[in-house]
Amino acid sequence: MAAAPFDIPALGDPAEHPIPALKPGAMAASKPYVAAEAHQQPLGFPGELTEGWEKRAVEHMGSLVSKYRSLQVYMDICVKCGACTDKCHYFLGTHDPKNMPVARADLFRSVYRRYFTPAGKIAPGLVGARDMTKDVLDEWFNYFHQCSQCRRCSVFCPYGIDTAEISMAARDIMDSIGQGQKYCNEIIGKVHKIGNNLGLPAPALLDTLEGLEEDMLDDTGVAVKMPIDVEGAEVLLVTPSADFFAEPHVLGLMGYAKVFHAAGVSWTLSTKASEAGNFGMFIGNYDQMKKISMRIREAAQELGVKRIIFGECGHAWRVAYSFLNTLAGPWDFLDPRYPVPQHILEFTNDLIERKGIKLDKSGNDGMVLTVHDSCNVARGARMGDRPGGQFTIPRAVIQASVPKFVDMHPDTICDKTFCCGGGGGLLTDELMELRVKGASPRMEALKDVVDKQGVTHMAAMCAICKAQFTKILPYYDFDREMVVSVHQLVSNAIILGDND
Amino acid sequence: MTIFFAILFSVSTLVFAAGLAMKIAQYARTPAPLKIPTTPAPLTKGGVALRLGREALLFESLFRGNKPLWLFAFVFHLGLAVVLIRHARYFETQVGPLVALVQPLAQPAGLAMVAGLALLLVRRLVVERVRYVTGPSDILMLVLLLGIGVSGMLMKCVVHTDIVAVKAFFTGLMGFELRPLPADPLLGLHLLLVCLLMIIFPFSKLLHAPGLFFSPTRNQTDNPREVRHLAPWAARLEEKG
Numbered sequence: 001m002a003a004a005p006f007d008i009p010a011l012g013d014p015a016e017h018p019i020p021a022l023k024p025g026a027m028a029a030s031k032p033y034v035a036a037e038a039h040q041q042p043l044g045f046p047g048e049l050t051e052g053w054e055k056r057a058v059e060h061m062g063s064l065v066s067k068y069r070s071l072q073v074y075m076d077i078c079v080k081c082g083a084c085t086d087k088c089h090y091f092l093g094t095h096d097p098k099n100m101p102v103a104r105a106d107l108f109r110s111v112y113r114r115y116f117t118p119a120g121k122i123a124p125g126l127v128g129a130r131d132m133t134k135d136v137l138d139e140w141f142n143y144f145h146q147c148s149q150c151r152r153c154s155v156f157c158p159y160g161i162d163t164a165e166i167s168m169a170a171r172d173i174m175d176s177i178g179q180g181q182k183y184c185n186e187i188i189g190k191v192h193k194i195g196n197n198l199g200l201p202a203p204a205l206l207d208t209l210e211g212l213e214e215d216m217l218d219d220t221g222v223a224v225k226m227p228i229d230v231e232g233a234e235v236l237l238v239t240p241s242a243d244f245f246a247e248p249h250v251l252g253l254m255g256y257a258k259v260f261h262a263a264g265v266s267w268t269l270s271t272k273a274s275e276a277g278n279f280g281m282f283i284g285n286y287d288q289m290k291k292i293s294m295r296i297r298e299a300a301q302e303l304g305v306k307r308i309i310f311g312e313c314g315h316a317w318r319v320a321y322s323f324l325n326t327l328a329g330p331w332d333f334l335d336p337r338y339p340v341p342q343h344i345l346e347f348t349n350d351l352i353e354r355k356g357i358k359l360d361k362s363g364n365d366g367m368v369l370t371v372h373d374s375c376n377v378a379r380g381a382r383m384g385d386r387p388g389g390q391f392t393i394p395r396a397v398i399q400a401s402v403p404k405f406v407d408m409h410p411d412t413i414c415d416k417t418f419c420c421g422g423g424g425g426l427l428t429d430e431l432m433e434l435r436v437k438g439a440s441p442r443m444e445a446l447k448d449v450v451d452k453q454g455v456t457h458m459a460a461m462c463a464i465c466k467a468q469f470t471k472i473l474p475y476y477d478f479d480r481e482m483v484v485s486v487h488q489l490v491s492n493a494i495i496l497g498d499n500d
Numbered sequence: 501m502t503i504f505f506a507i508l509f510s511v512s513t514l515v516f517a518a519g520l521a522m523k524i525a526q527y528a529r530t531p532a533p534l535k536i537p538t539t540p541a542p543l544t545k546g547g548v549a550l551r552l553g554r555e556a557l558l559f560e561s562l563f564r565g566n567k568p569l570w571l572f573a574f575v576f577h578l579g580l581a582v583v584l585i586r587h588a589r590y591f592e593t594q595v596g597p598l599v600a601l602v603q604p605l606a607q608p609a610g611l612a613m614v615a616g617l618a619l620l621l622v623r624r625l626v627v628e629r630v631r632y633v634t635g636p637s638d639i640l641m642l643v644l645l646l647g648i649g650v651s652g653m654l655m656k657c658v659v660h661t662d663i664v665a666v667k668a669f670f671t672g673l674m675g676f677e678l679r680p681l682p683a684d685p686l687l688g689l690h691l692l693l694v695c696l697l698m699i700i701f702p703f704s705k706l707l708h709a710p711g712l713f714f715s716p717t718r719n720q721t722d723n724p725r726e727v728r729h730l731a732p733w734a735a736r737l738e739e740k741g
Contacts, residue, residue: 022628067733069530070716076523077711080638081573082630083565102633119637119703128635151717154538156565158555158573159708160717162536286533286734322535322724329728339725379538382722387540415540 009440035180046178093437101153148424150375168284196241196275233268239311240463252485273299276316282425314374314462321381363493373417374462422468519702531731541722576616582609
């Protein structure tokens with residue numbers, strides 16, 4: 001790893017991590033590329049800031065506040081107690097006080113106060129109210145793109161104030177006036193135009209899947225299929241397009257295929273729904289989220305499947321679990337015996353419990369695993385039929401597949417998990433400093449179990465986490481191959497019989 | 501002084517009640533278009549009631565987040581609750597059982613309230629990151645509450661006021677009848693600050709009291725796969741196709 005043009009945080013003991021002293025302005029220069037007209041217009045957003053944007057921003061704010069109870073309530077009720085101030089991974093990594101959740105939310109709240117509250121209209125100085133100006137907008141653009149919408153602050157807030165809701169609203173306002181973020185909007189454009197976030201056209205998908213089938217035949221001697229666009233299959237698998245692309249993602253994809261094969265359940269991918277991710281959530285835009293979700297409904301109807309299962313992707317699972325019924329339901333044409341949608345880990349765990357598949361831990365000999373709870377799974381969605389199933393089910397699948405498993409420090413797992421540092425639409429190279437620094441709390445907890453418990457690998461259940469960690473781990477002198485898919489472990493351990 | 505406070509109390513009570521009612525109506529009216537409970541979340545309404553109860557009475561999330569702050573806030577709010585219940589005796593002709601029950605706790609509760617507030621104020625000024633997010637209004641709010649607490653405690657423990665007359669004033673006011681209020685400067689200050697607090701309540705962060713119950717991350721059941729959740733404005737989008 002070449003020397004980074006910024007300091008890489010030193011890793012201490014996660015049990016006694018000190019709260020950093022404030023470094024005002026430390027990340028004032030960090031910002032993503034602004035979306036060009038070509039990224040904005042396909043989404044129905046203005047191409048650039050034009051005369052009178054301030055007024056339109058305030059109007060859009062008013063509209064959002066009246067449409068989202070979360071936003072309205074969270075604007076009013078924060079008491080500035082500071083319980084969230086030491087909870088954000090970006091604050092802990094960068095020490096920039098505007099990365100404290102309350103301070104970040106106040107960038108938005110100050111404008112809300114000015115235009116929508118009597119106190120802010122009468123005595124702006126007293127309550128910290130500000131006019132919507134270019135300086136304020138620039139601050140919004142920089143710092144609302146330093147929030148990965150991981151919701152860790154919401155866990156500890158006495159009122160459940162969720163900065164993700166506020167950063168989504170801020171981004172929606174910025175899009176609506178022509179100041180979008182290139183990374184997210186370009187990707188959403190690709191979903192609409194080509195069908196997935198990576199812009200992989202159907203022939204490339206088919207080619208990749210064939211190649212993976214050959215690899216699996218060579219490795220196992222078993223003809224595990226990777227079907228796509230197969231009408232009448234039982235299951236439609238919707239997975240992040242990263243799964244077709246790079247390691248460790250593809251290793252997980254082969255794991256899903258092997259599980260379906262071993263269970264004898266017919267399944268298919270879809271070229272139309274070749275993407276589980278829904279970046280409409282990152283930009284806080286309901287219409288985009290709905291439009292992206294509708295592809296899955298259409299694919300399911302066209303293929304005539306009975307069930308929908310999602311692959312390993314954090315925010316995709318949040319949108320799927322929490323919002324899909326709202327955005328693209330009702331799902332009354334699917335088999336009512338199964339929840340819609342299901343997570344691949346729910347499917348695999350159920351098979352393990354019912355002995356529908358067999359695993360041999362020696363397939364992962366020599367590995368000591370820990371798991372990274374992905375934030376959108378941990379704090380925004382569930383698995384199974386009990387609260388907290390999203391913590392127990394992945395652990396059960398990993399433990400069934402590997403010889404040894406250890407958890408990281410309790411303050412850094414389950415609903416207290418630290419974000420990988422690349423979620424929420426920040427997985428873009430121009431934000432590398434933020435990503436490296438934001439990853440430091442996770443890296444600290446990882447180093448702790450590597451040093452003390454001999455951990456060799458960290459499993460992740462989210463495409464963004466996997467992509468982020470493969471890039472970030474070397475900055476902290478870890479091997480990039482330390483991060484693995486959960487189903488990669490299943491893939492190594494599963495005993496494939498002949499189902500024909 | 502009697503007429504002044506009779507008018508001020510009527511106005512501030514009206515502002516408090518109407519302002520709060522309007523805010524609560526606004527929260528209730530504003531749709532929550534998506535299911536966003538912070539998980540792990542309860543699967544049933546009963547579970548949600550328990551979760552909200554623990555938040556409102558025990559400050560559960562704050563306890564997980566910051567123990568010293570939890571202690572300061574808890575001591576203050578508990579003291580305030582007892583003091584408020586006890587003040588009911590100035591408004592009821594017959595002293596109720598709850599008021600009688602907390603009667604002996606009045607002094608420690610008042611002390612707890614003032615001590616909690618003082619600790620919260622010191623913390624606000626001393627802890628760097630909390631000072632960073634503190635605005636003038638945050639300080640003023642604490643000072644206002646401290647003023648109410650200290651003036652009340654002084655009347656309770658040091659310079660006694662004619663509470664029989666005070667009670668007569670308030671019970672009279674509730675029957676639209678003017679009875680004289682003792683001309684006691686400490687009492688005047690206490691009542692003035694209370695009126696001020698009631699007036700700013702619906703326009704300030706004190707809305708956290710009703711707001712907690714409207715927070716979607718805390719008050720929603722975790723059942724999005726089982727029950728389709730559709731806000732009215734989102735349903736209208738659907739009709740348009």
